[in-house]
Amino acid sequence: MNAIRGVSAVFRFEWKRSFSVPRMVWWFLLTSFPPALFGMIRLLIDRPSAGSSGADAMEFTIPIGVTILCPGVVCIMGVFLWATPAITSELQGQSWVYLAVRPHGATSVLLGKYLVAATWTLPAGLIASALSVLILAPEDPGRLVWVQWRLVLLSCLSYAAVFTLIGVVFTRRTLAVGICYVIFVEVFLSMIPAVVNSFTIQFRLRCLFVRWMGWNEPGFSDMPMAQPFQAYFGNESDWWHLGMLLGTTAALLVAATLILGRRQFTTSAETDA
Amino acid sequence: MTPLIELNSITRLYGTVIGVNDITLTLPPGAYGLLGPNGAGKSTLLNLMTGQLSPTLGTVQVLGHAPRNNPKYLSRIGYLPASEGLYSNVSAIDWVSYLVELQGFGRRGARTIASESLERVGMTEHMHRNIAEYSRGMRQRTRLAQAIAHRPEFLILDEPFNGLDPIARHQMTELLRRWIEEGHSLILASHVLHEIESITRSFLLVCGGRLLASGSIEDIDELLADVPSEMRIRTGTPHELASVLMQEELVDRAEIGEDGAVVVATRTAVRVYQFLTDSAAAGRFEVTEIHSSDESLQGVFDSLMKLHRGEL
Numbered sequence: 001m002n003a004i005r006g007v008s009a010v011f012r013f014e015w016k017r018s019f020s021v022p023r024m025v026w027w028f029l030l031t032s033f034p035p036a037l038f039g040m041i042r043l044l045i046d047r048p049s050a051g052s053s054g055a056d057a058m059e060f061t062i063p064i065g066v067t068i069l070c071p072g073v074v075c076i077m078g079v080f081l082w083a084t085p086a087i088t089s090e091l092q093g094q095s096w097v098y099l100a101v102r103p104h105g106a107t108s109v110l111l112g113k114y115l116v117a118a119t120w121t122l123p124a125g126l127i128a129s130a131l132s133v134l135i136l137a138p139e140d141p142g143r144l145v146w147v148q149w150r151l152v153l154l155s156c157l158s159y160a161a162v163f164t165l166i167g168v169v170f171t172r173r174t175l176a177v178g179i180c181y182v183i184f185v186e187v188f189l190s191m192i193p194a195v196v197n198s199f200t201i202q203f204r205l206r207c208l209f210v211r212w213m214g215w216n217e218p219g220f221s222d223m224p225m226a227q228p229f230q231a232y233f234g235n236e237s238d239w240w241h242l243g244m245l246l247g248t249t250a251a252l253l254v255a256a257t258l259i260l261g262r263r264q265f266t267t268s269a270e271t272d273a
Numbered sequence: 274m275t276p277l278i279e280l281n282s283i284t285r286l287y288g289t290v291i292g293v294n295d296i297t298l299t300l301p302p303g304a305y306g307l308l309g310p311n312g313a314g315k316s317t318l319l320n321l322m323t324g325q326l327s328p329t330l331g332t333v334q335v336l337g338h339a340p341r342n343n344p345k346y347l348s349r350i351g352y353l354p355a356s357e358g359l360y361s362n363v364s365a366i367d368w369v370s371y372l373v374e375l376q377g378f379g380r381r382g383a384r385t386i387a388s389e390s391l392e393r394v395g396m397t398e399h400m401h402r403n404i405a406e407y408s409r410g411m412r413q414r415t416r417l418a419q420a421i422a423h424r425p426e427f428l429i430l431d432e433p434f435n436g437l438d439p440i441a442r443h444q445m446t447e448l449l450r451r452w453i454e455e456g457h458s459l460i461l462a463s464h465v466l467h468e469i470e471s472i473t474r475s476f477l478l479v480c481g482g483r484l485l486a487s488g489s490i491e492d493i494d495e496l497l498a499d500v501p502s503e504m505r506i507r508t509g510t511p512h513e514l515a516s517v518l519m520q521e522e523l524v525d526r527a528e529i530g531e532d533g534a535v536v537v538a539t540r541t542a543v544r545v546y547q548f549l550t551d552s553a554a555a556g557r558f559e560v561t562e563i564h565s566s567d568e569s570l571q572g573v574f575d576s577l578m579k580l581h582r583g584e585l
């Protein structure tokens with residue numbers, strides 16, 4: 001009970017702290033970046049006429065573009081900047097000690113900050129994807145927004161867990177490690193057409209994206225534009241990917257909590273002992 | 274009665290560096306001063322007591338609990354660390370309420386408790402302002418408020434007087450005295466003797482990671498009774514003074530320092546002081562300065578370290 005109360009206290013306290021000018025500016029930039037980019041594209045590039053091959057291509061490129069930017073860039077950047085330094089910021093600010101000497105203090109801070117990272121980024125992702133779809137005006141905007149919102153939610157929850165774990169394991173050069181992880185694992189590794197890519201968050205999100213867009217269904221899956229997505233069709237169900245993603249998230253958080261419980265930080269220099 | 278602190282042959286290593294070296298100690302509930310120069314191992318000891326560190330060897334029990342990762346134990350202690358670590362963009366009431374909530378209290382209850390605690394340290398008037406606007410003394414009082422807010426049984430304070438002006442020091446001293454009078458236990462780490470002396474008469478002296486002595490100031494004086502103390506005496510006639518002090522058998526050793534001062538080692542410092550006063554009054558020697566290096570805490574520690582090593 002105390003641990004839940006602690007998580008709730010951290011969540012409320014950190015949310016209140018987040019209403020600072022720099023953080024609000026950052027949130028606004030994050031939210032407005034995809035709609036602004038798509039708006040410029042709309043202004044500069046003419047939309048292909050209906051029934052042309054260009055129009056068919058747009059049916060794929062618009063959802064892909066929104067997915068790359070909203071559940072991808074916006075969510076990753078948002079949770080990266082919140083969750084990765086969750087512990088190191090307290091250590092560097094020498095405020096960790098006040099939290100660590102409370103019952104379940106370390107766990108409360110970890111999980112509370114994880115939730116703040118996810119919920120702070122969530123509205124940015126939701127608004128950015130809705131505005132992007134509105135600007136790009138695809139054939140079925142309702143479906144695309146619904147798919148994007150589900151992906152944004154999953155992306156925030158799972159990436160926040162990844163960066164939380166990174167922040168606990170690497171208390172030095174945390175942000176650099178986080179960036180390396182994104183580049184090498186979530187970008188390069190997830191692209192490799194082998195079993196190894198199934199260990200990435202991106203792979204699961206792409207599988208769900210392809211399925212929720214219905215691109216694995218006959219009629220779409222045989223279109224030339226759908227060929228690059230064959231790797232994400234697979235035999236597994238949506239629920240399997242969803243379960244894997246949420247299971248991985250829970251496992252990452254449990255690992256982070258256990259590792260943090262074992263780590264020892266001194267008060268003098270606030271460095272790992 | 275459950276001992277307040279029970280340390281059983283504890284050693285804490287930081288890689289190859291020894292933080293605390295083979296300390297065994299049992300203390301009943303009460304107020305204690307943990308005294309030692311900077312780097313003596315005080316903070317390491319406190320970190321072991323607050324459960325932030327676990328000993329490399331040995332066992333730690335405080336209030337009958339092993340402190341590390343022990344929520345039950347942590348709900349019974351209050352801790353004021355040496356490092357400041359305050360959020361600048363938060364008010365004292367928000368910060369203390371937050372920490373009280375982490376202690377397991379409900380939201381409203383925590384707010385009330387935090388408010389009472391801030392009132393206790395004289396911060397009511399300023400508690401809604403951002404901490405960034407506080408003076409050093411106000412920040413220190415706010416830090417103390419978070420440590421005592423949840424009414425812990427045992428208060429652990431690491432250098433609580435750091436950076437305080439004389440008035441704030443006096444206020445802090447009064448507050449801690451009241452805390453002790455109310456029957457609570459505390460341990461207070463400092464490298465300044467008189468800061469601790471003003472609060473408690475029970476000391477633990479640590480140096481080089483070792484516990485050199487424990488007890489009252491009288492116990493420590495007794496321990497050092499046969500230890501020669503060093504004095505530097507500045508006079509216009511150093512050779513004559515040194516010679517007389519040796520002839521009178523007032524000192525064990527006398528030499529002339531590089532700065533021309535007479536440096537003596539004596540087991541009867543009071544007699545030397547008396548002799549010098551009488552001589553000056555009689556116009557026999559003109560003494561311009563007397564400095565006893567052992568008056569400083571470092572001198573006491575040096576002597577105790579030598580005693581500990583069997584060099585005295």
